[in-house]
Amino acid sequence: MDREMTNADLKLTRDTGLGTSSSPSLPQDVCQGPTWHQFVLKLACTGFILLALTIIGLRVSVIFLKQKSSTEKSSVDVQEKRNETTEKSSLLKCPMNWYPFQERCLFFSHTNNPWSDSLAHCFTQESSLLLIQNQEELVLISNLTDNSLLFWIGLKFILPEKKWKWINGSFLNSNILQITGETKENSCAYLSSAKVVSEYCETENNWICQKELKSIRNKGCPDS
Numbered sequence: 679m680d681r682e683m684t685n686a687d688l689k690l691t692r693d694t695g696l697g698t699s700s701s702p703s704l705p706q707d708v709c710q711g712p713t714w715h716q717f718v719l720k721l722a723c724t725g726f727i728l729l730a731l732t733i734i735g736l737r738v739s740v741i742f743l744k745q746k747s748s749t750e751k752s753s754v755d756v757q758e759k760r761n762e763t764t765e766k767s768s769l770l771k772c773p774m775n776w777y778p779f780q781e782r783c784l785f786f787s788h789t790n791n792p793w794s795d796s797l798a799h800c801f802t803q804e805s806s807l808l809l810i811q812n813q814e815e816l817v818l819i820s821n822l823t824d825n826s827l828l829f830w831i832g833l834k835f836i837l838p839e840k841k842w843k844w845i846n847g848s849f850l851n852s853n854i855l856q857i858t859g860e861t862k863e864n865s866c867a868y869l870s871s872a873k874v875v876s877e878y879c880e881t882e883n884n885w886i887c888q889k890e891l892k893s894i895r896n897k898g899c900p901d902s
Contacts, residue, residue, distance in 0.1 A: 776889075777822060784808070785887040786823060793866040796830045796885035797845065805889040807832030808869070809844055812854050819886070820872040828877075830885040833867035835876070842867065 772783035783805075791799065800806050808831040810816050823829060832845035842850035842857060850857070857867060859876035866879040869886065877883070 779819065779822070779888075781890065783889045784819070784822070785889075786829065787884045787886070790882035790884060791830075792882055793830050793834070793879040793885075796883070797832070799885070800887035803887055803889070805887040806845055808886040808888050809846060810855060810869075810874070816855065816869070816874065817872050820869065823869070823886075825871045827870075828875075828883040829869045830883050831867055831869050831874070833874070834879065835861055835863070835865040837863055 772778045776783040776785050778784075785800075785803065785805070787796070787799070797807050808819070808829070810819070810831060810833075833842055833850060834845070835841070836843040839849075842861075844850065855874055857876050858873050861876050864879050865876045867874050868877055868883050869875075
């Protein structure tokens with residue numbers, strides 16, 4: 679009987695040792711990460727994709743706006759050039775009895791008046807008696823006139839300075855224009871055959887009015 683108990687103890691011992699030495703199987707979820715880790719990873723990937731798409735969309739929008747702005751600017755520039763061309767064209771037109779000369783309209787009278795009355799007539803036409811800047815202009819304007827006529831211009835001898843003074847307030851530069859004839863009190867200048875001549879201001883002569891085109895801006899020169 680003791681032998682039977684011994685055998686039974688040995689068998690129980692073997693069974694218990696075998697059970698103890700074998701490794702228990704691990705649950706399958708242990709080999710995988712927590713579920714919230716996977717959710718965060720997917721959320722991060724989704725956010726990155728959305729950010730990339732947003733950046734691409736912004737770049738496309740910027741390019742489109744630049745192209746639109748460039749197109750609008752070109753359109754404005756073209757329109758401004760058209761307006762400028764139209765304006766210049768209209769400024770270069772002088773009405774009947776007025777003649778274009780450089781950037782001015784010139785009027786040559788067909789009647790005679792003293793210098794002061796000639797000055798007043800030009801004033802009523804929103805113009806002034808002719809101002810000559812240099813010898814070249816003198817020759818060019820003389821070629822437009824009848825050389826048999828005398829034309830008052832906007833130049834008068836002033837006391838007490840005893841100098842020739844243009845009606846715009848500037849004094850005559852004798853190195854540019856020379857005055858022919860006697861210079862004395864109450865002397866005015868007229869144009870004849872490419873010469874500027876001194877004459878008594880009460881003498882009746884023709885006259886020349888001028889109007890600066892840039893000062894009238896699309897109105898043209900008035901009919902006289």
